[in-house]
Amino acid sequence: MTRHSDSGIVITRAREHNLKDVCLTIPKGVITVFTGVSGSGKSSVVFDTVAVESQRQLNETFPTFVRNRLPKYEKPEADGIRHLSPAIVVDQRPLGGGSRSTVGTVTDIASLIRLLFSRAGEPSAGMSTAYSFNDPSGACPACQGLGRTVQLDLECFFDRSKSLNDGALLFPLFNVGGVQWTLFTRSGLFDNDKPLRSYTKREWRTLLHGGADGEVKIELATRMGTQNVTYEGIVDRFNRLYLNRDLSTLSKRTRDAVERFTTDAPCPACHGARLNQAALATRINGLGIADHMAMEVTDLIGVLEKIDHPLGTPIAQAAVEGLRRIDDIGLGYLHLGRETGSLSGGEGQRLKIVRNLGSSLTGMTYIFDEPSTGLHPRDVHRVGRLLTQLRDQGNTLLIVEHDRDVIALADHVVDMGPGAGVHGGRVVFEGSVAGLRGSGTLTGRHLGRTLPLKTEVRTPTGHVAVTGASLHNLRDVSVDVPTGVLTAVTGVAGSGKSTLMSEVFTAQHPEAVFVDQGAIGANSRSTPATWLGIMDTVRKLFADANGVPAGLFSFNSTGACPACGGKGSLTADMAFADPVTTVCETCAGSRYSAEALSYRLRGRTVTDVLALTAEEACAFFTGRGERGVRSALGTLVEVGLGYLTLGQPLSTLSGGERQRLKLAGHLGGRGGLYVLDEPTTGLHMADVEILQRLLDRLVDDGNTVIVIEHNLDIVKQADWVIDMGPEGGRHGGQVLFTGTPARLLKHRTSHTARALRQGLD
Ligand code: ADP
Ligand code: ADP
Numbered sequence: 001m002t003r004h005s006d007s008g009i010v011i012t013r014a015r016e017h018n019l020k021d022v023c024l025t026i027p028k029g030v031i032t033v034f035t036g037v038s039g040s041g042k043s044s045v046v047f048d049t050v051a052v053e054s055q056r057q058l059n060e061t062f063p064t065f066v067r068n069r070l071p072k073y074e075k076p077e078a079d080g081i082r083h084l085s086p087a088i089v090v091d092q093r094p095l096g097g098g099s100r101s102t103v104g105t106v107t108d109i110a111s112l113i114r115l116l117f118s119r120a121g122e123p124s125a126g127m128s129t130a131y132s133f134n135d136p137s138g139a140c141p142a143c144q145g146l147g148r149t150v151q152l153d154l155e156c157f158f159d160r161s162k163s164l165n166d167g168a169l170l171f172p173l174f175n176v177g178g179v180q181w182t183l184f185t186r187s188g189l190f191d192n193d194k195p196l197r198s199y200t201k202r203e204w205r206t207l208l209h210g211g212a213d214g215e216v217k218i219e220l221a222t223r224m225g226t227q228n229v230t231y232e233g234i235v236d237r238f239n240r241l242y243l244n245r246d247l248s249t250l251s252k253r254t255r256d257a258v259e260r261f262t263t264d265a266p267c268p269a270c271h272g273a274r275l276n277q278a279a280l281a282t283r284i285n286g287l288g289i290a291d292h293m294a295m296e297v298t299d300l301i302g303v304l305e306k307i308d309h310p311l312g313t314p315i316a317q318a319a320v321e322g323l324r325r326i327d328d329i330g331l332g333y334l335h336l337g338r339e340t341g342s343l344s345g346g347e348g349q350r351l352k353i354v355r356n357l358g359s360s361l362t363g364m365t366y367i368f369d370e371p372s373t374g375l376h377p378r379d380v381h382r383v384g385r386l387l388t389q390l391r392d393q394g395n396t397l398l399i400v401e402h403d404r405d406v407i408a409l410a411d412h413v414v415d416m417g418p419g420a421g422v423h424g425g426r427v428v429f430e431g432s433v434a435g436l437r438g439s440g441t442l443t444g445r446h447l448g449r450t451l452p453l454k455t456e457v458r459t460p461t462g463h464v465a466v467t468g469a470s471l472h473n474l475r476d477v478s479v480d481v482p483t484g485v486l487t488a489v490t491g492v493a494g495s496g497k498s499t500l501m502s503e504v505f506t507a508q509h510p511e512a513v514f515v516d517q518g519a520i521g522a523n524s525r526s527t528p529a530t531w532l533g534i535m536d537t538v539r540k541l542f543a544d545a546n547g548v549p550a551g552l553f554s555f556n557s558t559g560a561c562p563a564c565g566g567k568g569s570l571t572a573d574m575a576f577a578d579p580v581t582t583v584c585e586t587c588a589g590s591r592y593s594a595e596a597l598s599y600r601l602r603g604r605t606v607t608d609v610l611a612l613t614a615e616e617a618c619a620f621f622t623g624r625g626e627r628g629v630r631s632a633l634g635t636l637v638e639v640g641l642g643y644l645t646l647g648q649p650l651s652t653l654s655g656g657e658r659q660r661l662k663l664a665g666h667l668g669g670r671g672g673l674y675v676l677d678e679p680t681t682g683l684h685m686a687d688v689e690i691l692q693r694l695l696d697r698l699v700d701d702g703n704t705v706i707v708i709e710h711n712l713d714i715v716k717q718a719d720w721v722i723d724m725g726p727e728g729g730r731h732g733g734q735v736l737f738t739g740t741p742a743r744l745l746k747h748r749t750s751h752t753a754r755a756l757r758q759g760l761d
């Protein structure tokens, strides 16, 4: 640690979440990597303490007038946090901006390309053209130059944990009991009691876009007599009723509701280019603006370098500089027009790194959340190079990581633990990487360990085929996926793994269940207890013990705190900034009314019970008639989430925790076909072992499990490997190899084979 510039960030007695009076000095001007099992408290230190306090202190420096318009940050629970510098968080949360946000807009390269066309474009014969969508003579007539049109927002339209009968349709005009709702429940097309998240691909299609089986008539009794209505999917019906008509003819209430349940997507006429056909027809060296936006970054660099035009060349060079950075970080297979909403978390995070490298700020604190996510072992060094570059520009880097190669970059390591949740929250080691190796902590012990290759592989029970896959960069790919075994799908980023497995495969095999790290429980009230479906029983136990109605123990019903309506918090909309959320003072965040909290079950109130961890709750629910609750909780312990409390909002879970929670729901079944996209994201090497056991158990129970993975420990333990490549984007999209891990080892050109060989040395 020779790089120390000054004293460092000093944290005294931090207590956010599970932190147990953590005292820590984080050196400045160097890379500090935070390690530890999932749930040990890394994010609580780095994001919820350092980043939040930095933002809060920064806001304090503004005059009151400005400060009142900024988001409020609660002071983190700690005695002191000193010597902070301004912090920039580079995380995996989606890049904001909705569908207007593309790779080109978030990096500002799209505006350079537009500028280039306005200076150096050759208009098609006979037109003189404006290149600005703000000019009526340049704008696309279909969208008036907005580049987007309004569409129903599928993300917020449904509560997928509910069935139609339970109110899965959240749009108020489609509420349970209403006419619109009846059209779906009377159609005979759905099991009205089946939660939407269990729908097959085919049922989803029918719900959204109508049946593949031709016309379905629904008989409906109305005041005007019996009517025959033709079934329409939700999207079509919504478009017809609310979008494809003059909104001003609708009531204000309807308009507001429609607004809340819609987002915008690229205009089908100009594909988001916002320009009319004349502008789109303008060329530079034979290529139009839309061609530039649709070309892979690697190819676009070559095209722009050829531009020889007195006004155009300097602009093209500026664009090339930005494009090179995108290529350097391994995203050269993307195109500028790609919506950021369709990028994976890791891709989004790397784009944010690119944005920050363009700045000349120094003396900042950068905070990263697992920057190796989504990268093939071959490419981890690329992100490493950019991180050291940021450090050498005079910045402080705090990085949460599990990847051995990124940990190796650290000038300083903070290892959190020893366990997760209540069993963690302490610093178990601080010092150099070499020191960590010798420290004997869980991380230290795993660092030096390499797993052997699996040689005794399982025998497949059969296979399922993917045939003629031609989406994105795949060109007529066919491959057999063995059943009854664990298959790893590998390949460099952009080679086509997700396209093949999470899009084509799941479309061709609708029974396949895709278990990702994405959000669960669409509403803010979802908790592990509601997800496991044990709340009804818990409420009934409280009701029976006290002789009162069960609804009293629901904060969605009569038990809700009257002040916050059962939310536990109050949100104030701010004119200029993000909305501000504060804990409800009446119920102190418990969500329950005072009456609900006056009743007890074996000495505990309902909030006491919701504050129990799954482990503790297993020991609490031991009575007769509580076996179902106990066994549901047991699956949580089994997937390594025993430290979660029953009432912790699912929105506070990490991606890895969400994914394991979803897996918990599948334990005990057989004959299933599961696809998991990078399940090791966010997992410590010790968590990866738990995950591996879980996957093995699913397979041993008679299921087929397919994982898209870069983690070599998982690849080594697979029964079968499908390796994609050879590179990303246009240069990928092929199946390079299928077979056992032992046979892959001998492959001459595969990057995965090479990484495996290195990992075994
Ligand atoms: P890590 O980053 O090491 O995975 P975290 O700091 O995210 O761990 O979590 C530490 C503990 O705090 C875990 O038990 C987690 O479930 C809990 N936790 C995290 N966020 C919240 C929150 N917003 N509210 C309550 N508990 C939380
Ligand atoms: P991997 O999973 O191996 O990282 P992907 O399947 O995500 O690779 O990507 C394969 C190719 O398809 C890449 O060129 C990628 O940019 C492209 N691609 C992936 N998703 C989309 C999308 N939604 N729209 C356009 N192109 C996409």
Ligand code: ZN
Pocket (backbone or CB within 6 Å): 140, 141, 142, 143, 144, 145, 146, 147, 148, 267, 268, 269, 270, 271, 272, 273, 274, 275
């Ligand atoms: Zn348009």
Ligand code: ZN
Pocket (backbone or CB within 6 Å): 561, 562, 563, 564, 565, 566, 567, 568, 569, 584, 585, 586, 587, 588, 589, 590, 591, 592
């Ligand atoms: Zn309240």
